[in-house]
Amino acid sequence: MIYIIMGVSGCGKSSLGAVLSEKLGWTLHEGDNFHPQENVEKMARGEPLTDEDRLPWLLQLHEVIQRERCSGSDALVTCSALKRHYRWIMLHGAKALDQDILPPIAPDVFFLFLQGDYSLIHQRVASRRGHYMKADLLHSQFDILEPPLEEDNVLTLDISRSITDVAIEVEKHIIKFKPSPAMP
Incomplete structure (x- = not known):
């Protein structure tokens, strides 16, 4: 089984992933580690990512998910996955770019949507140190969240x-x- 832990920055994806990975013994793939350096630098400057910026990142996460599914492993993946189209790319790769109708989501893949209100999450993002995602960008994530x-x-x-x-x-x-x- 694959569980994709999703939600806006600061909602607790990494924290929940770490807890579940330890309790279940499942591999945790931290989505932020797959961002191209250009994306990290852009977010560090306070610039929201575009769909074009996110595409190589989402395609890499698709490869991770497929590799884990093909090996029969149980795994956790963290990713904001803010738009439905992003989630489709993660699940179907480049096919999601070319086709209007895609097969249903595989029964062994689930999304865990960490949902909370803006003020709580903004407080969390503003208080964390050493992360490239700044509190100023949180509003842009809520704006595009589907x-x-x-x-x-x-x-x-x-x-x-x-x-x-x-x-x-x-x-x-x-x-x-x-x-x-x-x-047996």
Whole structure:
């Protein structure tokens, strides 16, 4: 199974990913580590990324997801995945650029949408140190955010709850949807 932890900057993707990775023993792929250096520099200057800026990053994340799925591994991937089109690129790669109708999301891929209000997340972003994403850019992320729909294999999680409570809810989701190993 692949769980893509998504939401605007500062919503807790990396924190939840780290907790789940440790509890479950799943590999965690931190999406920010796949940004081209030009994207990091642009965000550090306070400039929002364009769709064109994000495309190589999303295609790299697609490769990571496909590699994990093909190996039969369970993994976590963090990515803002703000627009539905971005999520389709992550799932279907370059095919999402050429086709209007794509196959449904694979039953072994789920999105964990970390949802919270602007003031809470702005406070978190403003207080963190050493991250290239500045609080000034948060508004641009909320402006383009297209929350996932139920048919997108999504579990929406309220970030005002403790990370422990959120992780427990994810674990219950995994138990509900993870296929049981075949009996001998």
